[in-house]
Amino acid sequence: LPARLPHAAEAPSATQAPPAADAPHTVAVLVHDGLIPFELGIPFRIFGTARTSDGRPLYEVLLCAPDGPRPVPTDAGFTVDVPHGPEVLERAGTVVIPAAHGARPEFDEGRLSPATAAALARVRPGARLVSICTGAFFLAAAGLLDGLPATTHWAHADHLRRLHPDVLVQPDVLCVDNGSVLTSAGVAAGLDVCLHLVRRDHGAAVANDVARRTVVPPHREGGQAQFIRRPVPAGGLPSTAAARAWALDRLDRPLALRELAARESMSVRTFTRRFREEMGVSPGQWLTQQRVERTRHLLETTDLTVDRIAELTGFGTAASLRQRLRETLGVSPSAYRRTFRFTKN
DNA sequence: CCGCAGGGCCGCCAGT
DNA sequence: CCACTGGCGGCCCTGC
Secondary structure, three states: OOOOOOOOOOOOOOOOOOOOOOOOEEEEEEOOOOEOHHHHHHHHHHOOOOEOOOOOEOEEEEEEOOOOOEEEEEOOOOEEEEOEOHHHHHHOOEEEEOOEOOOOHHHHOOOOOHHHHHHHHOOOOOOEEEEOHHHHHHHHHOOOOOOOEEOOOHHHHHHHHHHOOOOEEOOOOOEEEOOOEEEEOOOOHHHHHHHHHHHHHHOHHHHHHHHHHHOOOOOOOOOOHHHHOOOOOOOOOOOOHHHHHHHHHOOOOOOOHHHHHHHOOOOHHHHHHHHHHHHOOOHHHHHHHHHHHHHHHHHHHOOOOHHHHHHHHOOOOHHHHHHHHHHHHOOOHHHHHHHHOOOOO
């Protein structure tokens, strides 16, 4: 098992057949008191707007509560009228569990409430379980994460580790894909895991279309480590933005730290320090992320050879590209292309 | 498989 | 006293 499983690391599992072409795949969103409205919106927006090229919906998204339909309070002071009970879990191919704020046995003691345990028992064998944020505490309490890498909101990673020592908690990634069990980091990382699943099920073209219409990046790199420290400082301050833009323009060339620092008239030391403060990762890590992003894009949208892509993305050699892709995505270029290259069914 | 050279990264610390 | 800078040195990784 890799010591550090990066974002969206696992290759799509062969056991996960995409839904039948004509029947939409049912996604059940299982909510509890104290849910975060923003998280609730994510699966409805991402799965709910995924369409085939001729406009047919690919998913049916249903909202349910473990103890039957009822108004469920959110952490924002209003309630949500939940129309379904746990019976919809029996026909769901995917079950999404968002966070729940407030006193709960799953979060406080690491055990399932009777209602939630009964609800989860109705989930079809083979269905995918997906947590957002502290929803991971439900999966962990059900024992579904034992021995597996998993993530949750960075502020609660230590707590999860303490409650469940058998879970391999990864506090620095946005999303962990174990095939049939997926966990994502805090709140907005729900976007990443849902988009990842659409991509897994239907390819990059469909997922990118959803991302474009939702106006979010098709994939986000960097991990949640970059959000743990202070994020973007106020504008106008000396920043590394110009050097980053310059670097992106000439990503195919070798880029030395001293060149980037010179762009901002900073010493190398100050530049690296500023860069980490702003981006949460070192300049070298960031460059690699950008090169991986460009590689993904070229693998998805072109038939260029791996050697050619290595030249265009600045990896230099195909060997280096393969190694980086293996590290960050866990797959070879050809496997990635086979999975995500858009083809007409 | 090894060792070497060149960078990157970052704690530390003195200087402004 | 404080915030910030940038040089140094040790450690690591990567390519040859």
